[in-house]
Amino acid sequence: MDKVDAAGIIGSGVIAEHPRAQDWERRIAERSEQLYRSGLVKRFLLVWSYAANPCLVALTAWWFALSGPQPLPVAAAVATLISVVLSARLLYTQHLRVRGMQQEVRAMELAFREQLLEEFATEDLLGVRKHYRAHLPEVIERYRAEARGHRRRDGAFQGVVIAGSVVAACATALSVSIVDMRWGAVALSLVVAVAAALAGHGRFRERGAVLQQTADSLEREYESVELRVGRYRRFDDEALAYAEFADTVEALRAEHGVTSPPRIDVLGALGQ
Numbered sequence: 001m002d003k004v005d006a007a008g009i010i011g012s013g014v015i016a017e018h019p020r021a022q023d024w025e026r027r028i029a030e031r032s033e034q035l036y037r038s039g040l041v042k043r044f045l046l047v048w049s050y051a052a053n054p055c056l057v058a059l060t061a062w063w064f065a066l067s068g069p070q071p072l073p074v075a076a077a078v079a080t081l082i083s084v085v086l087s088a089r090l091l092y093t094q095h096l097r098v099r100g101m102q103q104e105v106r107a108m109e110l111a112f113r114e115q116l117l118e119e120f121a122t123e124d125l126l127g128v129r130k131h132y133r134a135h136l137p138e139v140i141e142r143y144r145a146e147a148r149g150h151r152r153r154d155g156a157f158q159g160v161v162i163a164g165s166v167v168a169a170c171a172t173a174l175s176v177s178i179v180d181m182r183w184g185a186v187a188l189s190l191v192v193a194v195a196a197a198l199a200g201h202g203r204f205r206e207r208g209a210v211l212q213q214t215a216d217s218l219e220r221e222y223e224s225v226e227l228r229v230g231r232y233r234r235f236d237d238e239a240l241a242y243a244e245f246a247d248t249v250e251a252l253r254a255e256h257g258v259t260s261p262p263r264i265d266v267l268g269a270l271g272q
Contacts, residue, residue, distance in 0.1 A: 024112040031108065035101045042098050045091040053087060054194060056080045058187035065183035129242040136222050136249075143215035150208030157199035164192035217252045221245060 060080045064073040171185035224230040225245040235241035 024108070024115065028105065028108050028112065031101065031105050035098065035105055038094065038098050038101060042091070042094045045087060045094055048083075049087045049091050050194075050198065053080070053084050054191050056083060058184075058191060061187050062184050126239045126242055129246050133222060133225065133242070133245065136218060140215045140218050140222070143211045143218070147208040147211035147215065150204040150211065153202065154199065154204035154208065157195050157202075157204070160195040161192055161199065164188055164195065168192055214252060218249060221248050221252070 057080055060073070060076045064077060067073045168185055168188035171181050171188055175181035175185050220230075225232050225241055228235065228241065231248065232241045232244060235244065
């Protein structure tokens with residue numbers, strides 16, 4: 001989850017001097033910082049649940065197969081079971097906490113957008129749209145950062161699948177002569193199957209491609225509206241060009257099916 005600088009995105013111009021606006025910016029920024037930290041905790045719990053626990057299960061099963069029901073392997077099995085249950089419980093609790101904070105931040109942003117509409121008269125919509133365009137590079141960079149994150153996840157899962165498949169094949173071949181290797185081969189095969197299932201379910205490569213395509217399209221619109229090229233060539237009126245720009249950005253996001261838009265959406269304050 002990307003850290004959100006809400007005050008930097010929203011606050012500028014005349015509304016930044018308004019005490020109510022400053023209060024909203026401060027509250028949104030503080031809550032966004034809390035959301036960012038909670039997201040880090042959730043990431044740690046995800047790594048614990050989906051990476052550390054399978055390794056612990058595989059190692060414990062291997063140790064138990066080699067040593068039999070000895071006190072230490074039994075204790076390791078109990079500890080592994082506790083780790084699996086505890087991490088699942090903590091991850092579920094943290095997921096609910098993060099989701100609640102996201103809903104709270106969205107509600108605060110909606111209230112601030114309503115105030116933004118009250119502060120600007122209808123003839124000032126051009127200023128709002130220019131204000132949004134000035135901060136659009138931050139939105140584009142956030143999309144690209146999320147796309148890079150999805151590509152890294154896809155690469156990590158594919159690496160686990162490829163390397164695990166090779167090692168599991170070797171362990172299976174060795175288990176013909178070394179009986180104790182059979183459990184290791186089974187554990188490695190399980191890890192490979194789980195990694196492949198997560199990679200297929202997450203569709204990280206497709207998500208990354210969609211986010212990257214959206215970022216590239218937004219960057220093209222960002223340059224075109226100022227240079228009056230492309231679809232904006234026909235507009236002599238600056239206000240009409242920026243109105244088309246706002247509509248195009250919204251259409252691009254809807255067309256490309258972006259599932260994780262930027263936390264602060266100033267276009268929502270433009271009025272339809």
